[in-house]
Every structure is written in structure tokens, then in C-alpha cells.
Amino acid sequence: MKETNKLKLDILELLEEDARRTHGLLSTMLNVPEEEVREAVAELEQDRVIVKYATVVNESKVNDEKVTALIEVQITPERGRGFEGIAERIYLYPQVKAVFLMSGAYDLLVEVEGVNLKDVASFVSDKLSPIESVLSTKTHFILKKYKQNGIIFEEHEEDRRLMISP
Numbered sequence: 001m002k003e004t005n006k007l008k009l010d011i012l013e014l015l016e017e018d019a020r021r022t023h024g025l026l027s028t029m030l031n032v033p034e035e036e037v038r039e040a041v042a043e044l045e046q047d048r049v050i051v052k053y054a055t056v057v058n059e060s061k062v063n064d065e066k067v068t069a070l071i072e073v074q075i076t077p078e079r080g081r082g083f084e085g086i087a088e089r090i091y092l093y094p095q096v097k098a099v100f101l102m103s104g105a106y107d108l109l110v111e112v113e114g115v116n117l118k119d120v121a122s123f124v125s126d127k128l129s130p131i132e133s134v135l136s137t138k139t140h141f142i143l144k145k146y147k148q149n150g151i152i153f154e155e156h157e158e159d160r161r162l163m164i165s166p
Contacts, residue, residue: 007032008040012049015041016150019053058153060145068097068113068145069120071128072106072138083107086133095123106138117141 010030014021023041027034044050059066078085083101090110091099098111110128114120124139145153 007036008044008049011037011040012044015050015053056149056151058145060153065116066113067115067117067120068111068142070140070142071110071112071124072102072140073108073110073128074105074135074137075107075131075133076135077107078133086131089131090128093123093127095120 007030011026014026014029021029023034023037026041027037030037041050059068073090075083075086077083087099087101087108090096090108095112095114096110097113098109100109101107102109112120112123114123120139120141124137128134129137147153
């Protein structure tokens with residue numbers, strides 16, 4: 001049983017690096033039969049350990065106008081449901097890309113995308129702030145993404161200057 005778990009963890013690690021890796025390539029990389037890899041991946045998908053295969057896009061090369069904001073939200077938990085109901089109400093909005101329960105000075109961190117600053121501002125003022133349990137919000141606009149999901153967006157040219165020595 002432990003071998004199976006090790007195989008699944010290895011598969012997850014390799015797919016996180018590059019989700020385009022085929023079962024055949026994973027089989028070769030892990031030195032196990034392809035059918036074993038196929039079964040392990042199917043189980044991971046069925047158990048919703050692998051939820052989705054996604055592409056990471058460098059938005060600055062595609063759409064310079066799109067705006068991403070991180071919003072700190074302080075809320076009063078609901079009796080009997082805690083933070084769950086409010087988090088669900090928030091994550092159902094299409095602008096919301098992620099919601100996290102946090103420790104510290106605020107309760108939820110909400111990632112929102114909009115077509116421009118005004119779009120995000122109206123989401124906060126018209127949809128998020130009026131929720132009865134929301135006590136306060138603090139919005140932080142992302143100005144530039146340097147790295148996301150382990151991927152560095154900037155391409156650095158090699159320094160070709162000659163070293164000067166005394």
C-alpha cells in the first residue's frame with residue numbers, strides 16, 4: 001500500500017511540474033508499467049486529488065488591461081456554519097478566482113479579476129461589502145506578477161559585461 005502512495009505522490013509532483021506529461025512518459029520517468037501509472041492517475045482524478053489540468057498564462061503578454069486584486073475580508077462567522085456559507089457565497093461570483101480562510105488580522109483572502117480597476121472596485125462596493133457578515137475589506141491591486149505557481153514570468157538576459165579587475 002505504501003508503494004502505491006509513493007507512486008501517486010511521485011506522479012503528482014511530476015504533473016505539477018508539467019501537466020502535459022503523458023502516461024508513457026511518466027511510466028518511463030518512474031520506471032513503472034504504464035498501466036500502473038494510468039490506474040494511479042485515474043484514482044487520483046476520481047478521488048478529486050487531481051481536480052483540473054490547467055495552463056498558467058502570463059497575462060501581461062496577453063491582456064495588459066486585466067486587473068487582479070487580493071481582498072482581505074473580515075467577517076462575522078455564521079452560527080452553525082462558521083465561515084463556510086459566507087465563503088461559498090463569495091466564491092460563486094464569476095470574478096472570484098480564489099478564496100482562502102486565513103489566520104491573522106483578517107478571515108478570508110479573496111482573489112478577484114476584473115477588466116479594469118473600476119470593475120474590481122464596483123465588485124467590492126456592490127457585491128462583497130453589502131454581504132451582512134462582512135465587517136470590512138481591504139483591497140490590494142497586483143501591479144506585476146514576477147512568479148506564480150513556481151513559474152518565473154520574467155526572462156532575464158545574461159549579463160555580458162566584462163568583469164573589471166584592479
